Amino acid sequence: MSAANKQQPVPIAERVQIFLTREGGIYLIVWLFVTSGALLRNINMLVLMAAIMIAPLLIGWRLNLAMLRKLRANRRVQKIAFAQEPFDVNWELHNDRAKLATWQLVIHDQGRRIFDDELKSRHQVVQLLFRLIRPQETRYQSYRANISQRGEYRFGPAKLTTRFPFGLMKATLEVETQDIVYVAPKLGALSASWDRRLLSYAAGDNSIKRKRALVDDEFFALRTWRSGDSIKQIHWRSTAKFGVPMVKQFDTRTDKDVVLILDLYEELTTHLAESGQDQSAIELLLSFGATLFSRLENHVSGLITVAICGSDNCVHSDQNYSNIAFEVFRDLALAREGRHPLTVNTVLDIGRRASEGTPIYVFSTRPFTDALLEQLEPEELIRYRSLQNMVRWIEYSSDEFQEMFNLVPPDHRELNAVGKLST
Amino acid sequence: MNRNRRSLEILFLSLVVVSAFLLGMGQGNIALSVIAISLAVAAWIFVDWLKLFRIPRWVANVVSIGILIWTMSYFFEAQSGAQLIAVANLLVYLQSLILFQEKTPRQYWQLIILNVLQVVVAAVFSLDLEGGLVFLIYMVLAAFFLFFLSNEDVEHSLQETNDAGTLKQGVFPFFIWREESRPSGMKFEYPHPPFPHQFFRISIGHLVPAILACFTFAMILLVLIPRAPDSWVASRVMQASSTGVSRSIQLDSTGVINYDFSQVMRVKFSNIVTGEPIEIAGNPYFRGMALPQLIVRNNVTIFEAPHDRVFYNDYESIPKISYRESRLPAPFVNADYILEPTNDPLVFCTMPLFLPLEDSISLEVCRPLSAVVRPRPFDFIEYAPYRYTLVTRINSNNQMSSAFPFVSPDRSTTHFKMEPEDGEHRSLTYLPAERYPDLIKIAQDMAQNVPSRNPLEFGKRIESYFVNSPSFKYTLDFTTITRNQALDPIEDFVANHRTGHCQMYAAAMVLMLRSQGIPARIVVGFCGGDWMGDSYSVLNKYAHAWVEAYVPPEFCTEEMFRNGEAGRGGAWVRFDPTPPQGIFANGNRGGNSLQLARSLWQDYVMGMEDRSGDSMVDVPAGRLANALNLGQITESAQAAVVRVQTNPLLQAVVISASILVLVVLTIVALRKNQTKSEREKKHRAGPIRRLAATLLSIISSDLGRWVLADSESKLTVPFYEKFVGLLKRHGYNLDSSTTHREFANQVVDKLMKYDIAPPTQDIVLRLTEDFQAVRFGKKTLDRAAERRLWEELKILESALQDVSNRERTALPAAH
DSSP states (O other), X not given: OOOOOOOOOEEOOSOOEEEEOXXXXXXXXXXXXHHHHHHHHTBHHHHHHHHHHHHHHHHHHHHHXXXXXXXXXXXXXXXXXXXXXXXXXXXXXEEOXXXXXXXXXXXXXXXXXXXXXSOOOOOEEEEEEEEEEOTTOXXXXXXXXXXXXXXXXXXXXXXEEEXXXXXXXXXEEEEOOOEEEEEEOOOOEEOHHHHHIIIIISSOTTXXXXXXXXXXXXXXXXXXXXXXXXXXXXXXXXXXXXXXXXXXXXXXXXXXXXXXXXXXXXXXXXXXXXHTHHHHHHHHHHHHHHHHHHHHTTTBOSOEEEEEESSSEEEEEESSHHHHHHHHHHHHHHOOOBSSOOOHHHHXXXXXXXXXXXXXXXXXXXXXXXXXXXXXXXXXXXXXXXXXXXXXXXXXXXXXXXXXXXXXXXXXXXXXXXXXXXX | OOHHHHHHHHHHHHHHHHHHHHHHHHHTOOHHHHHHHHHHHHHIIIIIISOOOOOOHHHHHHHHHHHHHHHHHHHHHSOHHHHHHHHHHHHHHHHHHHXXXXXXXXXXXXXXXXXXXXXXXXXXXXXXXXXXXXXXXXHHHHHHHHHHHHHHHHHHHHHHHXXXXXXXXXXXXXXXXEEOOOOOSEEEEOOOOOOOTTHHHHHHHHHHHHHHHHHHHHHHHHHHSOOOTTOBOSOOOOOOSSSSOOSEEEOOOOSBOOOOOOEEEEEEEEETTTOOBOOOBSOOEEEEEEEOEEEEETTEEEEEOSOSSOOGGGEEEOOBOOHHHHTSSSSEEEEEEEEOOOSOOEEOBOXXXXXXXXXXXXXXXXXXXXXXXXXXXXTOOOOSOEEEEEEEEBOTTSXXXXXXXXXXXXXXXXXXXXXXXXXXXXXXXXXXXGGOHHHHHHHHHHHHTSGGGOHHHHHHHHHHHHHHOTTOEEOSBOTTOOOOTTSOHHHHIIIIIOEEOHHHHHHHHHHHHHHTTOOEEEEEEEEOOEEOSSSEEEEGGGEEEEEEEEEOGGGSOHHHHHTTSOBTTBEEEEEOOSOGGXXXXXXXXXXXXXXXXXXXXXXXXXXXXXXXXXXXXXXXXHHHHHHTTHHHHHXXXXXHHHHHHHOHHHHHHHHHHHHHHHHHHHHHHHHHHOOHHHHHHHHHSOHHHHHHHHHHHHHOHHHHHHHHHHHHHXXXXXXXXXXXXXXXXXXXXXXXXXXXXXXXXXXXXXXXXXXXXXXXXXXXXXXXXXXXXXXXXXXXXXXXXXXHHHHHHHHHHHHHXXXXXXXXXXXXXXX
8 A cells, every 4th residue: 555644744833823711711700700809899818819810821821822832743644545444643743842841732633525516524523632742852643543435535634732731721733734545445355266266367368478577476385296396496394394395386476467347337326326225336346346456466467457437437557556556546435436338349448458368357237238239339349249258247246246255235324324424 | 540530539629628618717607618528528438439329410400500599598688798608608509519410521610610709708708817828728729720620621522522423322310312323434543642651740840830920920910909098908807705895894704815916907196287107105095985884793793885786876976176276286196097897886096086177987976885986787797997087186295195075965064064963973983882892991091091082193093003013913814813702803803812904903993983982984995006117006915994084173183174185074084003014015016927927918918008099990990980970870770779679560570581581591502502413403303392402401401312312313304204295195105116206206297287387396306306315415404495395395285285176076087
């Protein structure tokens, strides 16, 4: 996954705002009462009391202002996360002052989901407490976030506040920096058979291997010697230990290309939306896509082509997984169902990027029907016929798909609240 | 239980103890203090430490309303000090009630406010040096309490914010209701950092200088702020356990009389022309009242005032000095008195007594008490020192006059002497002779050597007899004296032990004078004071008793007439038979360190003398008040109050209006404080339920939420329910196999058949879309949108009615 931000702590705004807390307001009212009684009735003890009472307000004011000056703060959070998998949001605070420590500093951080439409989500607020930051000291704190739904989330802006020592005045400092986190769909589990099928053996018997530079295979595991294994691969120490010839198995990266297409077509959504079923289908497909794509990192060295066809069509291709990982997961996070059906022609166009013989896997919300072919022009139909065996169209509700992927569908009540964050 | 929380509890307990102590010191009554401390300790043990029980909030709210009504009933019945006591009661009981609840930082804030207000009440009552030190200790404890409370508040706020969205539950009587949380999109797990090593030690180490800075700031402010001339002095005259004036003296002391060092008054003698302070040569005598009446009770001689109270018809005015006389630089002097707050209307003076020409204070002489008093209600408690200025006469040696003219009560031109047949003469010469044989014998022996039975000479001889005799001793400790119980104490004193205090000496002299037919009376007051450089500080320990004897004019000397000490009616002559060791010569300059501390406290903290002679507060405040016609407004307001108080109907109207305003304000405040979800909940609830929830929220917010709890569980959309019901009545049923939009299309198709206008058809589609948005999209409708929807439903209803009518009137289909 992409690394978290590694910026140096940035100086935060010098403009510290000071407020009277609610308790300070009540304290002030009591002070006014005491003072007015002292002045109107000339009660000397109350004058003394009022004089003593005003001092904590003044001291709190100056102290709170001073404690927030020359502080540097930075939030570090990863750009890509997965739904229902916790991740850490880290805060780093540095006190640049030479003498004065900062006490009981609270960071008010917030996160909210960003939507395209009018629906707005409320902020989810979290508070972190730094009890003591001595002069010239750096302190770290983190909190763990667990986001249940995919999407685009913004962290920030944050506020630093302190009310030390009496809680009557509160100094506040805004930290304007904001971080975007794309929460990709929840990861599931591929069945073992499909794992092998997709990644190892069924990646296209007829696909042309791409030439690549000689790179040492990575050690993967130990197994018993089989006919055909090189003697050089025998691990003698393990052989002595186990009593049978043992060889090292190396991670064999396939040079073969992979093409994955997610068809997020929305049909009969009116009815299905009320029952929540179509949302399940979309989310299921996206989770499958995220799971499958994440597995490609260590198993495929050929060209990886991923297409997400929904409200927008996004296609990413690269031989280097890490070059497209961020975009793919981001698009998986933001993908929306579309009302325009994915055509076979589009499938073929996408598949053209890969080498000949590469299977084109289409995972869709709908079954493949002949109606889809009716849209093709004659030449396209011919082309399709030639590649017919390469196109593997799998509907989400088919037994085949159910076998290959395991994910507990999200609760449809939560899905009804798509677009809303509740606190 | 973390350390911070426990420290908070212990600190608050300490604050309760200290504030209760202050309240007890101020009121002079420990009952309320004992109650406050007992309840606080019990609450800490059973609620905070053992956690055996706690009072639910709604119960506490109801009880607090009861406490408020009960204490305020006393408040409106009482006057001045009793009102403050009622307020103190209210504060203590409310504080105790909160102590028995579950305490969050909010409760602790309520507690500290109630506690501080108790200290305010205590400060208004009285606080001397010891009280002042306790007060300072309280402020230090309060500062530490604020610190720990701030820590607790941060923790609590952290937990509340970070736990938002989790399952909440509440309990009302025995029902448990649950407020299911919505599944949230984001959940955070936040750390709870422990207190770093030595956090408290370091932070408290920083706190101590902060507190010292607060006190320094306060003292600087105290010194610099303008002082008003009528500043209130905290202490008041407490009834002395021993020394001090009283309206009755009983001469059978058997224990030890202790000195009381509390200040009674400050007196400044100054030149009437230049204002320069004058130190009196010898001890100044500050006259209180005369105790002329002699009674015997339980075989004990008692001298007392003729009655205990001041009656308004017994007043005489005090003569003002004449204009001509006032121009003389001497012997008249101004005597400026600052009397400590006291319940007693009695004021002190030096004789002879005059009022300044320009003065308009309402002092008069109460003749039966032979005392100067200020007339006011008996139950009035004085909180301010009383300032007044009198004029008296001294001689060229700065000695006070030892006599003042006798003025006949009827002031007639012919009867201006005290004649033997006068009632006053009889009263002042009465004594039961059989009780004092030896005393009378001594007096007779002395009288034989007095030429012409001159009462002046006789009085001096008696005075000399006691003062110069080595056998007579002064003491306040009667535990070592063996008394003959068969004898009258005065007889025993004169004849036997000859050891006593000023009252006994004065009583003995009065009896001796009376035995020879000379009218005489005991006078109580103060003799002497601590010279502070420009004035006298008269403490309680300077209380003294002496004798005044009537000398007819024929026995008064020329000098007495010349000095104004005698008039044509004769003179009252002062005699002091107490041996000198019983009087502090020239006052006690400075005293011990505690005395000095008390003086400093009184003068520089509580006394608040206006050194500038002008007030920066009173003068501008007075000008502002005049500019705003506050005086007139105040008078009008007072008149209005009186009118309300005397008219029951007006009272009822005012009370009803107040209650109504209070209820409305409470409802508005509660609505403002509601969160959006609570408003939504209320919105879904019916009007009766909403009203019930609002009213119950006054007592407890939990109650209000409990009432509304059900409305949250039904995720229905009221207007769509009505829509479906309306259609059902007209034969359009929504079944489970049909979606809402399909149903809407079916209805529209049917409406089209009957040529219902398109806008009405659109209503159906619009209602359905709004329902979809609210039900699935979680949109909320504002008031305008809601109103529109309900109006559209009405339009639809009439359209459907029209369709139904057409269907009924349509011809049946042909078979």
